[in-house]
Amino acid sequence: MDTAIGSRGAEVLRGKRVVLVGRWASMPRRDVARLVRQHGGVVLQRPDASADLIVVGEEDLALAEGLDREPWYDRRIQGAVDDGRLEVITETAFWQRLGMVEAEQGAHRLYTPAMLAELAGVPVAVVRRWHRRGLIRPVRQVLRLPYFDFQEVTTARRLAELLAAGMSPRAIEKKLKGLGRLLPGVERPLAQ
Incomplete structure (x- = not known):
């Protein structure tokens, strides 16, 4: 940018x-x-x-x-x-x-990785990994800083629940890929 x-x-x-x-x-x-x-x-x-x-x-x-x-x-x-x-x-x-990011407007609030980590109760490094792996997707990015919407907050919370239940990050990714094959019309099962 x-x-x-x-x-x-x-x-x-x-x-x-x-x-x-x-x-x-x-x-x-x-x-x-x-x-x-x-x-x-x-x-x-x-x-x-x-x-x-x-x-x-x-x-x-x-x-x-x-x-x-x-x-x-x-x-x-x-x-x-x-x-x-x-x-x-x-x-x-x-x-x-500076006019590089729109101000928050009601329900369209955006969350940085640090904010998302706090809301999901996980370290920022975990949120960054989810982002790199495509498990959560930013709605916009300013330079290197991704911004996530509330749908991604929900997804992050679900991912955090799976981690807390004892699933490894690799197992979560494997299960989600399997769900993607079973539900080909659903691009992101946790976001549903």
């Missing part, structure tokens, strides 16, 4: 002091930093209260546990957030602001 952003995205970044933290799922952090600089933003190396925006990568997103567990989230940063001088957003929210 092209990383060029429109004028709206350029306005979002122009003159902003941006910090990129965590591992990014969509592209290497250095490429994101280059994109920010190309559109008039200043990339800071470490989080501090002088930043305008801190963007948290979603490769292994742990924000569900709370920002206060992040080592970089100190009292000065908390104060800047409370005062409205600093904003902390996720990688997906960042791409939405």
